[in-house]
């Protein structure tokens with residue numbers, strides 16, 4: 001009998017809502033593999049901070065009614081968030097009204113001075129490393145500084161198959177940094193010309209073994225929540241189960257959920273540049289209700305770990 005998944009159960013806490021916010025579509029980099037629409041400069045960033053805060057608070061209050069008491073807000077790249085002049089005031093304002101844990105995703109390019117002035121607004125920082133534009137020494141300096149300030153800091157190295165050796169060499173350079181911050185690889189998929197099929201088997205193995213360095217001792221404990229969020233338990237038709245790590249579902253080609261019931265709007269929402277509440281996969285949300293997946297492939301790694309089942 002062919003073995004196939006029939007249910008995926010997220011390991012994220014039940015009372016937690018993941019919120020990904022893309023505050024801007026401007027960026028100071030111009031990566032060749034950038035996801036279409038990510039740095040077009042059409043929306044720039046929210047102009048009216050007060051209205052933005054009111055809208056976020058209203059959304060969080062609605063979710064509180066269904067038992068969500070903790071909000072993990074990821075201020076995402078796809079656009080460079082640190083270019084939004086009100087970023088710091090926004091973080092401060094939301095933390096005053098709700099139980100919000102803030103992760104900032106940034107290309108890390110702002111000056112060390114900027115990071116020194118602003119690091120305390122964030123609970124953790126993910127620095128995406130883009131080999132075409134990033135300065136490796138500056139990247140390491142920023143990550144070392146954040147680590148020194150006891151922030152949870154992760155570097156995510158985008159693995160460009162066309163410049164594979166350069167990406168691997170960047171990781172080798174990072175491994176010699178002053179502090180042992182977390183280093184992880186990330187595949188580039190779902191942009192024109194970039195799917196998993198462009199990688200060789202050896203490259204796929206390198207990406208699958210994604211964690212290239214973990215922090216030592218008690219610093220590792222701070223990463224555990226992330227690990228819980230980016231994994232799930234996969235149940236199969238033969239009554240077996242397997243823990244899926246970040247890449248497991250995509251790499252095994254288990255990510256076809258068309259017709260499945262998916263809890264995307266109850267576990268994770270996205271607020272886009274234009275202020276709309278959406279799903280990260282682009283599927284129209286059904287209020288705070290499950291959706292039936294209309295897509296042939298679930299291509300975004302975190303989305304593959306949302307709770308879903310065959311119906």
Ligand code: SF4
Nearest residue numbers: 027029031034078079
């Ligand atoms: S840093 Fe991110 S948003 Fe900016 S161009 Fe590169 S991939 Fe696009």
Ligand code: SF4
Nearest residue numbers: 257262281293298303
């Ligand atoms: S594509 Fe969207 S709706 Fe479909 S399974 Fe993935 S997260 Fe759920």
